[in-house]
Amino acid sequence: MSMNRRELLAQSGKFILLTGAAAAAWDYIVEGRAEAAPTYKTTDHWWAMVIDIDKCIGCGNCVNACATENNVPEGFFRTWVERYHIEHWDSEPQVDSPNGGKDGFPEKYQGGAKSFFVPKLCNHCADSPCVQVCPVGATFVTPDGVVLVDEKYCLGCRYCVQACPYGCRFINPAKNTAEKCTLCYHRITQGLTTACCESCPTSARQLADLKNPRDPVHEFLRTHSVQVLKPHMATHAKVFYKGLDGSVR
Amino acid sequence: MKEKWKDAEHLIRVALLFICGLVLFVVVRHFVVPAGFGQYGHYRPQALGEIAARPISFAGRDTCAMCHDDEFKMKQAGKHAGVGCEACHGALAAHADDPSKLVPKKPDTAVLCVRCHEANTAKPKNFPQVNSKEHSGGAACGTCHQPHSPAMGK
Numbered sequence: 001m002s003m004n005r006r007e008l009l010a011q012s013g014k015f016i017l018l019t020g021a022a023a024a025a026w027d028y029i030v031e032g033r034a035e036a037a038p039t040y041k042t043t044d045h046w047w048a049m050v051i052d053i054d055k056c057i058g059c060g061n062c063v064n065a066c067a068t069e070n071n072v073p074e075g076f077f078r079t080w081v082e083r084y085h086i087e088h089w090d091s092e093p094q095v096d097s098p099n100g101g102k103d104g105f106p107e108k109y110q111g112g113a114k115s116f117f118v119p120k121l122c123n124h125c126a127d128s129p130c131v132q133v134c135p136v137g138a139t140f141v142t143p144d145g146v147v148l149v150d151e152k153y154c155l156g157c158r159y160c161v162q163a164c165p166y167g168c169r170f171i172n173p174a175k176n177t178a179e180k181c182t183l184c185y186h187r188i189t190q191g192l193t194t195a196c197c198e199s200c201p202t203s204a205r206q207l208a209d210l211k212n213p214r215d216p217v218h219e220f221l222r223t224h225s226v227q228v229l230k231p232h233m234a235t236h237a238k239v240f241y242k243g244l245d246g247s248v249r
Numbered sequence: 250m251k252e253k254w255k256d257a258e259h260l261i262r263v264a265l266l267f268i269c270g271l272v273l274f275v276v277v278r279h280f281v282v283p284a285g286f287g288q289y290g291h292y293r294p295q296a297l298g299e300i301a302a303r304p305i306s307f308a309g310r311d312t313c314a315m316c317h318d319d320e321f322k323m324k325q326a327g328k329h330a331g332v333g334c335e336a337c338h339g340a341l342a343a344h345a346d347d348p349s350k351l352v353p354k355k356p357d358t359a360v361l362c363v364r365c366h367e368a369n370t371a372k373p374k375n376f377p378q379v380n381s382k383e384h385s386g387g388a389a390c391g392t393c394h395q396p397h398s399p400a401m402g403k
Binding site: 055107 | 291309329340373
């Protein structure tokens, strides 16, 4: 077979282009679904958390459990506990969180109008500002309502760290990627509760599945006054606080 | 036939160039964009599976109860019914996987109990709190109390 240069180029061009397109089509066909657990259906769940301020004793068990479960680097927190102290009813609250509350709270105040603990974590907002600002699609809301970070795609640009109104994100110094509470996604997809809820001695924290009609959260939300943090931000936060004081920011 | 297209040749060249560019774009996009991108949204769907596959450290109280039934029943009958085993004993999924590999140390009641029960103004008023120095004079709580069912006289 004789062939001039023009024919060769045309033929090889066709070959490369067609196999490329065919490969793309084939990949699309064989790719299938991406989920790991076969019995877990993401669309059957809508995860949230309820926190009972009146039950939190500031022991720091949740902070320790989270650090153990998720290898959170020292000095950074995916969940932490704040102590609010209000000296007079109309004074500004004093807030402290020594080492995130990991080692408990040594007595610091005498008397005063009121003091209480506020555990904090990612609010897993349904309309999350951190998701909106991510330039590469490395952070997202899953179909089951958990805000996650894709470590492999995160550039470490810190947009999300700035965007989070709750200060829940940080840059992992070893990986240089954004990190935050995953609501123990590796546990809840197995039917376990989160590490913080598991180790909370007073059940101040409760994992809740808003799509599960048998979840006691529905009864809880119906019979108690609950509040989310910074509702004016319209983030549709899913961490519900019972007994939250108006001074909490 | 050739005559007919002669005046449009310059347009055909541009069109071909455009098609080549388009094909190049499609091919490059195929290799650059991860598979399944956009299946759930503007992100890589495989990330869900990767995050869900991370190992666990806390086995959960139900797992503990499978073997340590006596202690669990005692705990459930007492004041500490709501407290998870690993809240005091630490993360023990490795122990649940292979009990001989990781043998947990018994927690020291002198250090452990005060984490929750040391008096603090910020703690809820209905939570049982003591000033440990006055209460026991430094003796370990386990001297008098049984941690699994802590009420006195049991």
